[in-house]
Amino acid sequence: MIPKQIIARSMMFACVLLSACGHSGEENSQPGKPEPEKPVEEENYLTVTTRNGAPVESYEQSFAAFAQTLVVRSNVKWEVSAGNAAAWLHVEATSAATAEVAIEVNTGREVRSGTIVFTTTDPKVRVEIPVRQNFGETIGRAPIRDLMLIYDGYDDGRAFDDKRFAKYAASDDDAPQWLFDGYLFLTAHRGGKSFSGGLNRPASNKQDWEAIVDFYLEDTHSIPALDRAVGALRDQIGGTFHRRKVVIFMPEPQEGQTDWGEIDGKAMDFSNYPDRIAACKWYVDMVVEKFAQHDFRNIQLAGIYWFPEHGGFISTYMKQVAEYIHSKNLDYRWIPYYGAFGHADWKKYGFDYAYYQPNYCFSTTIPRQRLYDACAEALSADMGLEVEFDSNYAFERNVAYIDVYEELGILEKSNLAYYGGTSFEYWKNGITEERAFYERLAKIIAERQKKFTTNKKTPDTL
Template sequence: MSYYTANKEVEFISCPSKYIAAEGALRENRDLLLGKAPISIEELVPLPDDNKTDYYNSPVSNPALTDGMIDYSATYTSPAWFHFTRGIDRTVTFRLDNLSAINRFEVCFLRDESIAVRPPRKLFILLSENGKDWEVVSRDSRLTCVFEKDIVTKRIELEVPRKALYVRFKFDVACHVWCGRLSAYGCTEIPENAKDIVASEAESVAKQTIYNKYPDYNALLGVHNVLLSYNCLPKDRVKHGEGFITEEQYLPYVAYLDKDMKIKDTMFDAYLYLPYTAFNYADNAKTAEGWHYYIDNCFAKGRNLEALDKTVGRVKDELNLPDYKVHVFFSLLYTFTTSTSFGDLDGSGKCLNFTKIEDRKTAIKWAVEEYIRRYNEKHTKNTVLGGFYWFEESIAFADEHELDLIAYARDLVHSHGMKFFWIPWYQAGGFADWQEVGFDIACMQPNYAFNDKIPVSRLYDNADITKKLGMCVEMESFLHGDDPFHINKFKDYMDCGAETGYMHSVKMYYQGGVPGDFYNACHSSDAECRSLYDDLHLYIKEKYVSRKDR
């Protein structure tokens, strides 16, 4: 059911006589969509509740798509724009007044990076005579521009006109798409050279790949549960060893501890090292010195990786699991284009400039090889290096190098026999294209834990979307001490996972860093808070039962 049409079904008419142009049909080439409203607008997945407004998603009655007016000032508040927000993509369908010969299309979109309004990455145009059989007459029309605030237009000419009654535009909606014009030019007098629509498998090119299953564990080397093990803060934020994780802090994550703090079982079987946001967006992170500082932190003596390795050794000995090991993953930091004087990473004396793609590739290659070198030097006995995480939460399509850099990183990681993955925020830019972009697996954040106004239905919407797209789900804890409200919110994630099935797929867990929420729950004297840790253990072992089914 579409947000735009509710329960109404669109009737497609197989070109009866009243739609066939009579004598006196116009030879004039004109915009056949001028002033027409779409007969349908469809989104692929349900829109978030907070986007179901006329501002974020203009109603079908809004005339901006076909009124022929364009705001050349590129002002995002102008009423000249028809708004689309989230939902993965839109399919906008028009019915003409008559069967017509169509020879040209024109579209117009806004780009304003300051508010994340961007033109689609892909645009498909389809035509049909009967509303059932469609021909893709234009595909992958890249809509690009140089400036971060600009009008993006595209004119698409057909070599031979097509006979059609229906016109369909299909494009991705990564976050916000503001459209100022959809036009189809032609005439109602059908020339002799006009071709009939030829429906073919080409129509499937315009369709989103639907997997309808969560990822298998082999998508990530057999890993089941990945803890986001945040490490490293800016130097001026480290007062008492923050960002340097100890064995004691790791113990409730590596092992399940009963209320007497006795080791009873294993817990997380994988750990992702990634910097705290305070570091990643600090000026120091945008320098070679900062990258060295971060990697040094990962391999700090007695902390982080070393502490994890020793903790796993202790737990496996106590549980008599001689072959037990956990996987570790490291983060590839982003090469910000603002870093025009990044510094010398490899001692070559060359100062890298991240406006140049080759310098950005140099930095990525150095990072992958440096992580691997430093990891191998540690000779850990209880961990396995599994791969790398692309440390951005949305795809910056406006960055002209972004897709090439991701592909480069993927190929580099794969050349070492490792996995490459991504954790986008809810319906972030590019999330539906995660595999095409280059990731082995992607895990979407529901972002339910952090906003008290978001209803629990967000979890079920996220579960449906991720299953459709073959993604897994990030578990998110945002406790406020022993506050029952936020304890209950995390249990909502587990309930939904047990009910919908993502409990039985790869899972990644955000909980604010280590020590973090789960450590505190383990040690809590509050029965309800401690129950979160006990339920988490059941969930990790896929034995958790939703509270609705108890």
């Protein structure tokens, strides 16, 4: 990723030495005769610019090496240093008029900051230039109001291209409006192997974990396609634009697996928690590094999603993983199923956001009361809720989610995750009642987005 320098207004600090004016106070001064003017002392100054004369106020760097010559103009003797950041931020005077600044490659991809300080023989003339290395706009945690689950990367060839993502990004009426502001990319299995336990398939390994992320970032589909689709809509929709957020799932290091692979020459044994934690950290590093290699203009990586839908793990295990994800300035999200062990303890595990699955749509024997019960539990545990669609089941069971959520005020106060994107697409082009349901959904989501993006004081609530 090409490092970017953000240069703003000039920083110039000057000290004006004032000379006193008036009578000398001597008794024999001649009345009416003007006092001789005292010489005005020159102001001390120091300015810092690039070679082409652009003023330098601060540096915002991506995780790459950087070097530049700074032109210093001053009428007093000056020195330059990097203070506590000297281990990675190297700066030195190269002549009486220039200094060189160099930033080492941040191999750990940690957010770090320092300050270039110019001092002079006049203590009041001092210039400080903040330097910060971070992910810029393409990576960073952010709230998401409407998160669409994108099941991508399966062996059946399903892949989301630009045209398909356009159906999710905005409504299709004469005046299109933004819909989902978040997209969760996840895959249960690929190449005959599973990314989570309980799927009756062999466990995926290190190579499989890397391959699915590579698939998501291939130029012809998935995440790059989402970036292009959103970009193509920006001119049509107008107004203030907010990058759409991407969340990528993290495979489960399946307990007991011993053929996953090595980290730093050590074979991982998932019978013990330290190795499972190490694999999770490796995966987070890999996701961040690969995502950062793309200069996305319309999306940003905002978080990691824990794939298993139950709390079959100890809190200290999840907390360590969560803390590592947070160190990369990312959120950690989870969507447990109805009645899942530990679902109400999601905050104790270190998750930032959790959504509760009602699991009402998929069984004709589950009464409508399930939706009310799920909402009550979610609100009690401060969780968001999942909207579950499946056009293979009775249309009325799908509509019931929106009816109940609307009745209980969930649409006004809760974050939502949406399962069943293919059904959403199907209803878009469906018969009269299905098309009407799509239009109802699109209007609801668009209105949620408008309230969400304009509520600046509390951006995570409507």
